[in-house]
Amino acid sequence: MTGQGTLQSTRQGWSSPQGAAALAAPSPAGKRRAFDGRVLLGIFLPLAIALLWEAAVHFGFAQGRLVPPPSRILTTLWGLAKTGELWTHATATLWRILAGFAIGAIAGIVFGALSGSSDALRRLLDPTLQALRAIPSIAWVPLFILWLGIFEASKVALIAVGVFFPVYLGIAGAILSVDRKLVEVGRVFRLSRIALARRILLPAVLPEAVIALRSGLGLGFMFVVAAEFMGASEGLGYLLVDGQQMGKPDQILAAIIAFALLGKAADSLLVLATRPLVRWQDTVRERL
């Protein structure tokens, strides 16, 4: 009976919903195989372009002077790593991000918590902070250099400013969007203001706080480049500027790859470190 039905609907194309459903119901195993294939498909394009370019330079169809082939980029990266230069630059960059991120994130959390927890404080703080947020952060550079000098302090300050705003907005928004119904549970059990913050508000905002911190960290990486453009003698951003001035595109691309790897690693580290705090979350992430 069912076989007949399927046959019939196959013959008719997908004219009946049952027939279409029967046809479009692959086994879970088949689904998984298709998924793996699609991941490989994503790698295919960059890999093919890299190989094509490599071949084109290798066989003399292109010079590869301004766009170096992948092999030369990797050689440069390897060379920088071997002489220890890469580590000097990477640690300098990472240290700046760490310092800037710590200052910006702490300030963002404090101000976000203040503005999220009290209506009066929000009216006091939020307009000013929003106005400051509207200023492109790079515009602070000349002022920071005048105030803090050309060395580390001005760079860290710029990164901190970049990190501050997403964290501030994320934390304040998270507190404001805490479910009133859960807050009421706290009221029923007569929690004090502090206990309410500790036992209900804090855990409730954690997932969004993690997201805010992650986007803050992403911006930290963005601003460290801007900071290192304004006269640094070390750091991955310096490698970029140096590569441009010395006409070494392979060095620029090597620095870009180093940025990508470091950024991804830092983000993963943050996610890993905060996972125990949000493992109760009922989301799909765990199943992905």
Add this chain to the structure above:
Amino acid sequence: MLNLDHLSKIYADGTRALADINLSVRESEIIALIGGSGCGKTTLLRLIAGLDRASAGSIRLDGEPIHEPHPAVGIVFQEPRLLPWLTVSDNVAFGLAHLDRSERKARVSHALEKIGLAEHAERWPRDLSGGQQQRVAIARAFVTYPKVLLLDEPFSALDAFTRASLHEHLLGLWEETRPTVVLVTHDVQEAVTLADRAVIMQPKPGRIFDELPLTLARPRDRAALPFESAVRRVLAALDQSLKPVQPSPHRERDREAAALWW
């Protein structure tokens, strides 16, 4: 003894949610507030819970006025409202922070035993079904040994089977400390199953229309004749309460008088 005295509530937008509610509930009595939607049942419960303030009148528990959440009043909401970051046992223990560890543990494990979720103690709320979550919420309210327990349509989102089993769990827990229970419901069967008295409410503004004693022996047999007739009586009263207001004889006479005057 819980006493509501000339209680009324007018919301900021001018809606009269409750008007002149007078009710007293004896110790260990279970009363059911029944009525259609919008007749202020939930508002009344929130006032007793101390979550909202009455516009006029007073609520007293053993003579003590209530205008903020009171330690002897517990509430179970329509939704379980479990804290998703706490395990089942930590959720049950939420209101017991002031007790020492061993006492807290004993009460929680006893309550979980009683609601049949002992083996789920260390799981997250997200892993439980709706009925199980609501059982945890009931246990959370009971472990503080409240004198008055308020239930705001706690079973309305559940299917009939789950509801019947939850009624048993509820009565099982109630037997232990015998608190006063105020149950809001729109399910007449549920009211007759659980309550000693049905209080029928009327909308616009919310007020009490009638009170019916339900003096059936426990445990109550849903199939028995007395149960059926009690359900029918409550239904009849509900019907009455929902009838449009009849023009009062006074008004009629005035109008006639006016007609004559012309």
